[in-house]
Amino acid sequence: MGRWEPNAQGRLAQAALELYVERGFDRTTVAEIAARAGLTERTFFRYFTDKREVLFGGSGELEAVLVDTVAAAPASGSPIRMVADALAAAGARIGQRREFSQQRQRAISANVDLQERELIKLAAMATSLADALRRRGIDDPVAGLAAETGVAAFKIAFERWITAAEDEGLERVIRETFDQLAAVTAPTARRRSR
Amino acid sequence: MGRWEPNAQGRLAQAALELYVERGFDRTTVAEIAARAGLTERTFFRYFTDKREVLFGGSGELEAVLVDTVAAAPASGSPIRMVADALAAAGARIGQRREFSQQRQRAISANVDLQERELIKLAAMATSLADALRRRGIDDPVAGLAAETGVAAFKIAFERWITAAEDEGLERVIRETFDQLAAVTAPTARRRSR
Numbered sequence: 245m246g247r248w249e250p251n252a253q254g255r256l257a258q259a260a261l262e263l264y265v266e267r268g269f270d271r272t273t274v275a276e277i278a279a280r281a282g283l284t285e286r287t288f289f290r291y292f293t294d295k296r297e298v299l300f301g302g303s304g305e306l307e308a309v310l311v312d313t314v315a316a317a318p319a320s321g322s323p324i325r326m327v328a329d330a331l332a333a334a335g336a337r338i339g340q341r342r343e344f345s346q347q348r349q350r351a352i353s354a355n356v357d358l359q360e361r362e363l364i365k366l367a368a369m370a371t372s373l374a375d376a377l378r379r380r381g382i383d384d385p386v387a388g389l390a391a392e393t394g395v396a397a398f399k400i401a402f403e404r405w406i407t408a409a410e411d412e413g414l415e416r417v418i419r420e421t422f423d424q425l426a427a428v429t430a431p432t433a434r435r436r437s438r
Numbered sequence: 439m440g441r442w443e444p445n446a447q448g449r450l451a452q453a454a455l456e457l458y459v460e461r462g463f464d465r466t467t468v469a470e471i472a473a474r475a476g477l478t479e480r481t482f483f484r485y486f487t488d489k490r491e492v493l494f495g496g497s498g499e500l501e502a503v504l505v506d507t508v509a510a511a512p513a514s515g516s517p518i519r520m521v522a523d524a525l526a527a528a529g530a531r532i533g534q535r536r537e538f539s540q541q542r543q544r545a546i547s548a549n550v551d552l553q554e555r556e557l558i559k560l561a562a563m564a565t566s567l568a569d570a571l572r573r574r575g576i577d578d579p580v581a582g583l584a585a586e587t588g589v590a591a592f593k594i595a596f597e598r599w600i601t602a603a604e605d606e607g608l609e610r611v612i613r614e615t616f617d618q619l620a621a622v623t624a625p626t627a628r629r630r631s632r
Binding site for chain 2: 386404428430
């Protein structure tokens with residue numbers, strides 16, 4: 245009770261995800277999570293403010309990575325390049341824990357409230373990216389478009405990464421997806437009217 | 439009571455939006471909406487299943503426009519072109535009611551639950567578009583990317599359209615945004631590594 249436990253945070257997160265997938269998020273209590281992890285509720289609340297925090301606790305940190313990467317990008321880069329680099333940097337972090345990401349996604353997919361929360365977090369990522377671009381002197385519509393499109397590409401990349409048979413590396417998949425994005429969106433510019 | 443009222447649906451929607459903006463969505467009752475419109479609750483429920491339906495009732499119809507446009511697109515067109523045409527067709531419908539769209543957006547912006555609902559609807563639009571592309575023989579990642587990116591462009595276009603001083607025409611703004619999208623995403627393809 246209250247004493248240090250080896251990797252308590254990781255064990256609690258793992259136990260929580262297992263239970264969310266097994267019984268559903270709504271039907272899982274903090275007491276059950278702690279019991280499965282062999283820890284106490286008090287220990288749970290030392291690491292997480294609530295049940296949701298297990299799933300979304302890292303989002304503030306990721307947003308900081310995005311904003312810092314755009315702030316530090318060379319001025320010579322294009323806005324979409326800044327966005328790609330920022331999301332690749334975030335991807336490098338998330339990419340270290342593929343199994344966790346897979347379980348997390350299963351838990352979220354099974355619950356509409358959690359899906360909504362996930363979408364709000366992604367929208368917040370796009371807003372932060374657009375603001376960071378504007379601080380670099382990039383105006384709208386370019387800032388907004390680069391940010392929203394970038395997050396759309398990130399979603400596709402993330403989906404491919406967690407569903408692939410093997411771990412292809414999230415950062416690499418994000419880079420490839422941005423290359424595909426350029427190819428996918430290219431033709432329209434040349435055919436404004438038909 | 440129960441008899442036909444001229445433009446009852448429009449009057450109810452208008453009254454609802456005014457009240458959502460004035461007092462907030464949560465603090466508005468169906469009785470109040472009906473009273474403001476000079477109609478009965480029973481009439482309200484002839485047109486809408488609940489308070490939310492006023493804001494999101496058209497989304498099924500819009501999804502049908504998207505899916506039908508992709509299904510009917512010439513096979514020679516690129517996937518992003520099919521998506522642009524589909525969203526422009528949806529935009530042509532929404533674009534007829536700019537003031538309604540502006541009020542609706544104000545009501546949604548003031549309420550987190552409604553924002554989440556709006557994001558879920560946009561995500562569903564992207565899913566439907568991607569499925570429609572797959573039925574046209576377009577594989578992933580292109581189908582998913584074109585659909586998600588297209589909806590991202592739509593969001594940006596919609597935002598520009600409702601915040602502009604004058605009505606620039608939603609369909610036109612969508613077309614222009616897709617042209618900008620091609621320009622914004624272009625440079626990455628040529629610089630895979632740095």
